């Protein structure tokens with residue numbers, strides 16, 4: 001008798017304290033990762049604990065319903081589930097716990113610590129999918145955002161509340177660039193979501209960033225590639241919810257998501273499991289709209305004065321920049337930095353392809369002088385890259401194109417300006433001053449000749 005009571009007590013461990021009975025149901029089918037549960041009437045997005053023989057209760061999430069049955073998906077590894085196992089609803093559907101207790105911590109998609117630290121008692125709640133605001137509650141981008149990378153600060157200046165994409169094939173340097181920005185950007189705090197990345201990269205990131213003085217201003221939400229798709233998607237939404245919570249308190253937050261493509265992969269897996277037909281490259285429409293909704297959550301808040309500046313890495317599969325995720329991201333983001341494999345192969349880091357990259361808010365935040373200087377330098381870089389093969393073959397005759405002559409004469413200075421060692425920081429003031437110095441040097445002989 002006592003044993004039975006102890007078991008019942010253990011079952012209620014972690015359950016939300018609510019009036020009325022805890023909703024529960026029974027597993028009636030399990031098929032290709034989809035678990036059908038009868039009798040559990042809870043909304044989509046709710047969590048349930050499934051009874052298992054081993055004693056621990058694997059968690060599953062309600063991802064839909066059909067013919068009176070709830071469709072659930074495990075959040076952890078596939079367990080030895082049994083027919084008619086009981087499922088008990090836990091937590092409060094659709095909301096997550098957020099708060100200052102998360103600062104300096106690394107958590108998974110369910111908010112459980114992964115840094116070996118004590119349990120986190122976050123005091124407040126926030127809707128996992130965010131609070132929908134009217135378009136007018138979003139103020140425009142009017143202040144520049146110092147990301148600590150010279151080429152970006154000077155030539156594709158970001159703004160506070162902007163959503164910027166980093167688009168590149170695999171192994172071209174997205175994660176290293178994001179790492180540099182996370183460490184050097186000027187923001188009140190940073191929320192870093194590492195979704196679908198390698199577990200080794202997650203542990204490297206946490207060890208490097210969660211030990212120094214910056215620790216107290218960072219939250220890491222990480223779900224490596226081998227975890228369930230719904231947990232990966234949930235982690236991206238959870239990181240956005242944490243950033244929104246701090247924005248509502250008037251803080252300027254940097255939200256970094258590496259990578260948006262892997263979130264799209266997770267959304268694709270979920271939609272396919274639910275039977276939605278794949279459209280563009282196998283991506284069902286709902287997978288692409290998940291990306292749009294996620295990106296739209298960043299921005300400035302007119303009422304609190306807070307901001308979420310979003311940086312999203314996008315993997316261009318096989319260096320194909322017309323991939324549906326790349327297209328969707330490019331359409332919804334306020335700018336993109338394209339990384340080039342050719343530059344990376346030459347050892348030019350960060351491998352930002354300047355002519356192909358742009359910040360759509362730069363015109364609103366940079367001075368006329370900087371805009372003109374950036375336009376001029378971009379033109380020189382484009383001329384040099386465009387004619388690179390011609391010059392290498394010796395087929396170019398000096399004097400045919402003044403821009404190219406100028407770019408070739410200052411080629412080393414331009415490269416030195418664009419490159420930056422990893423983890424080095426060049427702030428906004430230095431970046432602008434160095435851009436002006438550089439242009440003064442480039443134009444000096446022309447002025448002397450005139």
Ligand SMILES: Nc1ncnc2c1ncn2[C@@H]1O[C@H](COP(=O)(O)OP(=O)(O)OP(=O)(O)O)[C@@H](O)[C@H]1O
Nearest residue numbers: 169170171172173174175176177315349350421422
């Ligand atoms: N700024 C840099 N300085 C020196 N080396 C770099 C730099 N950026 C990238 N690299 C080199 O490129 C490699 C791959 O970089 P990174 O892991 O950032 O690529 P990625 O685009 O995130 O790849 P994936 O899509 O596979 O995640 C690094 O291991 C490093 O050797």
Ligand SMILES: [Mg+2]
Nearest residue numbers: 174175197258
């Ligand atoms: Mg990476």
